[in-house]
Structures are given as structure tokens and as C-alpha cells.
Amino acid sequence: MSTPEVVSLDRKGAPIWGTLIGQFLKALLALAPLLVFMSIFFFAPLWAVVLDSFKSNEGNFTFANYADVFKEPIITAMRTSFGLAMVSALVSAVPGAVLAFLIESRGSDRLRQVVASISGVLANTGGVPLAFMFIASLGAEGAATGLLKAFGLDIYGAGFSLFTFWGLVLVYTYFQIPMMVIVFSPAIHGLRREWNEAARTLGATGRQFWANVGIPLLFPSFLSAFLLLFASAFSAYATARAMTNGTIALVPLMIGNLLDGNVIFDEVNLAKALAVAMIFVTLLAMVPYIVIQRRAQRWQR
Amino acid sequence: MKLFSRRQLPLTLGLVLATIFVVLPLGSAAEFSLREPLKNTHGFDNYTWFFVAPDFAKYLGISFGLALTSALILLVLLVPTVVWLNLGGSKYRGFVEFVSLLPLVIPVVALAIGAQTALPDFAQTNEVILAFMYAVLAVPYAYRTMDTGLRSIPLKTIVEASRGLGATWFHVLFKVIIPVIRSTVLSALFMTLALSLGEFTITSLLHWDTFTTWVTTMSQSNILGAIALSVFSLVSVFVLLLVISVFIRPTKSMVISEEN
Numbered sequence: 001m002s003t004p005e006v007v008s009l010d011r012k013g014a015p016i017w018g019t020l021i022g023q024f025l026k027a028l029l030a031l032a033p034l035l036v037f038m039s040i041f042f043f044a045p046l047w048a049v050v051l052d053s054f055k056s057n058e059g060n061f062t063f064a065n066y067a068d069v070f071k072e073p074i075i076t077a078m079r080t081s082f083g084l085a086m087v088s089a090l091v092s093a094v095p096g097a098v099l100a101f102l103i104e105s106r107g108s109d110r111l112r113q114v115v116a117s118i119s120g121v122l123a124n125t126g127g128v129p130l131a132f133m134f135i136a137s138l139g140a141e142g143a144a145t146g147l148l149k150a151f152g153l154d155i156y157g158a159g160f161s162l163f164t165f166w167g168l169v170l171v172y173t174y175f176q177i178p179m180m181v182i183v184f185s186p187a188i189h190g191l192r193r194e195w196n197e198a199a200r201t202l203g204a205t206g207r208q209f210w211a212n213v214g215i216p217l218l219f220p221s222f223l224s225a226f227l228l229l230f231a232s233a234f235s236a237y238a239t240a241r242a243m244t245n246g247t248i249a250l251v252p253l254m255i256g257n258l259l260d261g262n263v264i265f266d267e268v269n270l271a272k273a274l275a276v277a278m279i280f281v282t283l284l285a286m287v288p289y290i291v292i293q294r295r296a297q298r299w300q301r
Numbered sequence: 302m303k304l305f306s307r308r309q310l311p312l313t314l315g316l317v318l319a320t321i322f323v324v325l326p327l328g329s330a331a332e333f334s335l336r337e338p339l340k341n342t343h344g345f346d347n348y349t350w351f352f353v354a355p356d357f358a359k360y361l362g363i364s365f366g367l368a369l370t371s372a373l374i375l376l377v378l379l380v381p382t383v384v385w386l387n388l389g390g391s392k393y394r395g396f397v398e399f400v401s402l403l404p405l406v407i408p409v410v411a412l413a414i415g416a417q418t419a420l421p422d423f424a425q426t427n428e429v430i431l432a433f434m435y436a437v438l439a440v441p442y443a444y445r446t447m448d449t450g451l452r453s454i455p456l457k458t459i460v461e462a463s464r465g466l467g468a469t470w471f472h473v474l475f476k477v478i479i480p481v482i483r484s485t486v487l488s489a490l491f492m493t494l495a496l497s498l499g500e501f502t503i504t505s506l507l508h509w510d511t512f513t514t515w516v517t518t519m520s521q522s523n524i525l526g527a528i529a530l531s532v533f534s535l536v537s538v539f540v541l542l543l544v545i546s547v548f549i550r551p552t553k554s555m556v557i558s559e560e561n
Contacts, residue, residue, distance in 0.1 A: 027393055030385040033378050038400060041437045045415025046407065052418060099315050106312040113488065117542050120442060120492040122323065127501040128517045129531035136528065137329030144329055174326065182442070186449050228405060235408030238501035242517070255410045259417075259506055275411035282406045290399065 046279065053272040065273030074274065077249040082281070084165065084250065085234035088172035093226045096180025103181070104188040115181065122178035127238030134171050134243075138162055163247055171243055172236065176229050183228055187221030220292040227289045231282040251278055327535060334529035347529035356515060363428070364512035368497035370432035372490045375443050378436070380486060383447045384478060387456045397444075405441035412437070413506035431509055435497040442496065443489040450485025491545060495538060 056062040068074060103115050137144040140156055148155055161167055191214065199209040237252040244253070251274060258271035335343040351357045386394050404412070416434060417425070424430045456478070463477045464470075501513045510518075512534070520527035 034382050041433050045419040048419035049415040102312045102315045117488055121495045124496045124499050128520055132528045132531050133326035133330040136333035137326040143332050231406040237410050252410045275414050278408045279411050
């Protein structure tokens with residue numbers, strides 16, 4: 001265990017493999033608890049889903065489950081889920097980023113910590129309690145609806161409803177904006193003051209610094225935070241279930257229904273194929289995420 | 302505090318908007334839960350019933366037990382890993398970051414179905430399995446919080462300094478590392494608690510009953526009561542948060558020189 005951290009080199013400057021292997025083993029030992037845990041409770045279940053999605057009800061190998069994914073009503077639900085995730089991520093990413101920026105650049109340490117823990121709670125609100133909050137404020141009988149009406153703005157008269165696509169987008173922002181604050185803040189924190197000072201010393205105006213240095217540096221992190229929001233909205237289940245009651249067809253709800261035994265299709269493993277399709281979409285969103293993170297890490301430490 | 306100076310004004314404005322955004326739905330729900338339609342007044346009728354309902358204490362107990370267990374699991378798993386990453390394993394950081402992010406990205410429904418099929422029977426018939434699943438879901442939040450917190454502390458320098466001054470590893474761990482990372486670890490734990498107490502998807506798809514699913518079931522028969530319960534649980538979380546943050550000093554940014 002007492003191997004030095006420095007890689008030993010032989011005379012020609014090539015690393016000695018023994019030490020390298022030693023360091024690798026050490027890393028494996030340090031990472032083992034997390035990796036073993038994740039393998040049992042995360043990777044193994046997902047692998048089982050992938051395997052089962054290729055089975056018919058009799059247990060034979062088949063692609064039939066996947067053929068159903070591209071048929072109605074599933075394909076429509078896929079499109080709706082995708083659109084909902086895209087729109088709600090877009091609508092939440094910008095205000096979340098601005099808020100994170102203001103707090104990181106001008107807030108005190110205490111404020112940053114308080115905001116971080118409150119955001120942690122809000123990012124995890126969902127389901128029936130969240131649905132209640134919005135029905136109580138912006139439902140037909142809600143307090144905010146009444147308030148707006150008193151000011152002469154009858155939103156329900158204008159055709160607004162919480163139980164539509166756009167209503168759902170609004171509800172999603174309640175946990176998406178705090179999530180954006182959580183995932184985007186570290187990037188701003190890493191934007192070092194020295195760079196601003198250097199740019200200023202070289203004669204840049206504040207605006208020039210942001211246009212040529214700040215925003216180009218932050219943009220990759222913004223994009224990757226956006227992709228995370230997309231993935232989380234795409235998979236949201238509890239809130240969607242509490243809000244829609246089947247009025248909007250979304251993929252996570254379909255999977256839930258198939259599991260609860262409200263079977264629309266004959267095949268039990270269809271739910272698994274649907275789940276794999278969802279995993280596929282979210283992983284697809286992760287590919288640009290990884291590429292962008294690589295790029296961002298050049299300057300972020 | 303110059304809240305309205307030219308520099309601070311945007312922050313003040315942003316915080317005011319954010320507060321309205323957070324409080325408006327919560328406040329409306331609170332107002333709603335105080336309505337007493339039969340008497341046409343406001344009062345605490347919707348709140349009194351659940352304090353005497355035996356299920357309230359039962360499910361609250363189950364939820365808290367599971368939340369504490371999952372927080373403990375994460376503590377044991379993550380603290381050594383994150384400390385190691387910040388001490389010498391920084392080249393594995395990208396990898397760990399990616400793995401720890403996956404539970405946020407992979408749909409929870411997919412994980413729930415998988416857990417139904419892949420986990421052995423003894424795990425399926427024991428409620429504790431939920432604590433492990435909650436821990437998986439909390440990994441992205443807890444890891445991020447801990448890593449961000451630890452990165453703002455020059456842990457390596459502090460550890461080397463104390464070693465150089467003759468401290469044993471035992472002392473380094475208990476007198477240096479743990480006190481320094483305490484508040485970071487606590488905020489990670491808090492996030493885990495918040496997530497576990499509100500988890501619905503896995504709980505309901507694996508057919509277990511906790512506080513969250515109980516509220517959902519209640520909402521079908523007693524909607525005002527269920528709204529009152531939701532408000533009560535959210536407000537209690539915030540109060541708890543406030544109490545904790547009063548007792549914990551904020552983590553000071555201690556970055557002196559950015560090595561590693």
C-alpha cells in the first residue's frame with residue numbers, strides 16, 4: 001500500500017508497468033464500493049430489462065416488442081414525451097442559468113449554501129403534492145387565477161388549462177429551474193475571477209469580456225445542463241401521473257400502466273421494450289453531453 | 302448590505318422573482334388547505350384529522366426509516382470515494398462523474414421494472430430494498446454536492462500539511478478531514494433525505510406503501526386533507542432545512558492556489 005504516487009520511470013523514460021498496475025489496483029480498491037453497489041442495484045436491473053425486451057411472452061427471442069414501439073399509440077406518446085421534455089428544458093434552462101449566475105457571482109457563501117439546499121428540495125418535489133400546489137394556485141378555483149381575474153385577466157376565459165401540454169410544461173418548471181441551478185452553478189463557480197481581471201487589464205469592456213470570453217466558456221456547460229434537464233423531464237413519472245390522469249399520453253405513464261396490469265397490449269415484455277426505447281433516447285442525449293464535458297474540462301478544474 | 306446598489310440590484314431582483322415563483326404555488330396550496338367549504342370559513346380542520354390517524358405515524362415512520370437508511374448507505378459509499386478522488390485519484394474523476402450521473406438520466410420507470418425482474422426474491426419481499434433504490438437515485442445529487450464542496454477545500458494541502466507536522470493517518474481522518482468536510486457531507490445527506498421522503502415512482506411500481514404513496518391514496522377520498530398533508534410535509538422540510546442551516550456554518554471557499 002506504500003507505493004508512491006509518482007509514476008516510476010525507467011532510464012529511457014518509459015513507465016514501469018508494475019507501478020502502473022499497482023496504481024490501477026489502488027484505484028479499483030477505492031472505487032470498488034461505489035461500482036459494486038451501482039452494478040447490483042442499477043446496472044443489473046437495467047440489463048435485465050434489455051434482455052427481457054427481446055423476449056416474447058413464451059420466452060422466445062423476438063423483435064416484435066420493438067415493432068410495437070413504432071406503432072400507434074406508442075409512437076404518438078413518444079413524440080409527446082420528447083416534445084414535453086424539449087420545451088420544458090428550454091423554458092427552464094435560461095432562467096435557471098441566470099439565477100445561478102447572479103447567485104454565484106454576487107451572492108455570499110451563506111446565500112449560496114441556502115440556495116443549494118432549497119434547490120435540492122425543490123428539484124425533488126413532484127407527484128401529487130406538486131400537482132396540488134399548481135391546482136391550488138392556477139387551477140380553475142386557484143388563488144392566483146382568482147388574483148389575475150381581479151386584475152381583469154381571465155386566463156381560463158382565454159382558454160388556459162393546467163391539464164394540457166403547456167400546463168404540464170409550467171408545472172415541470174417548478175422542479176426543472178432548481179435543477180438547472182444545481183447543475184449549472186459549478187460551471188460558473190469555475191469561471192475564474194482572474195480571467196475577468198486579465199481581460200479588463202487588457203482593455204476589454206465588461207460586455208466584451210462576456211461576449212468573447214465568458215459566454216463562450218460557459219456555453220458548453222449550459223448545453224450539458226440543458227441535456228440533463230431534457231433527460232429528467234423525459235423520464236418524469238410521478239408528476240405526469242398526478243397531473244394528466246390519462247389526458248395526455250406519455251411514455252413513462254404507458255410503462256406504468258402496463259406494469260400495473262392495465263394491459264392494453266397482450267405482451268408483458270412490451271413495457272420493457274418501451275423502457276429500453278426511453279433509455280436509448282436519454283443515452284442519445286448523453287452522447288453530446290460527454291463530448292461537451294470533455295471540451296469544458298479543458299478549462300474547468 | 303447594499304441590497305439595491307447597482308451591483309446587487311439584479312441579484313435582489315432575481316431572488317425576489319424566485320421567491321414568488323416558489324412561494325406562490327406553495328402559499329396557494331396552504332390557503333386551499335385551510336378552506337372549510339361546509340362552514341364557508343378558513344380553519345385547521347383539514348390538519349387535525351391526520352395527527353390522530355394511526356396511518357400517519359406509521360407511514361411517516363416507514364418513510365423516515367427508509368430515508369435515514371439510504372442516507373447512511375450513501376455516506377458509507379460516497380465519502381471514501383469522493384475524498385480519495387480529491388486526494389490523488391483525480392484522473393478517475395471524469396469516469397466517476399459519468400457513472401454517478403446515470404441515475405439522473407436513465408428513466409426511473411425503467412429502473413423500477415428492472416428491479417422487479419432482476420433482484421432476488423428475498424430482496425423483493427423486504428422493504429429495505431427501497432432504501433437501496435433511493436440511494437441509487439440520490440447518487441447524482443449527493444455526489445455532485447460532495448464533490449463541489451470538497452473541491453472548494455484544498456484538501457490535499459491540508460492533509461499534507463498535517464502529515465508533515467507529524468499527525469498520524471488516524472488523526473488526519475478524525476481531526477482534519479472529517480471536521481473540514483462536515484458541512485458538505487451534511488448538505489449531501491439532506492438532499493438524500495429530501496429525495497427519499499418524496500420518492501414515488503419506484504415505491505409505487507414495486508407496490509410498497511410509504512408516506513408519499515399514502516398521501517396519494519388519501520387524495521382520492523379526502524382531497525383537502527391530502528392537500529393539507531402535502532403542505533405540511535413540504536413546510537416541515539423547509540423548517541428542518543432552516544434549523545439545520547442555522548446550526549451549520551457555511552463552507553468557506555478555501556481555494557488559495559489551484560493546484561492538481
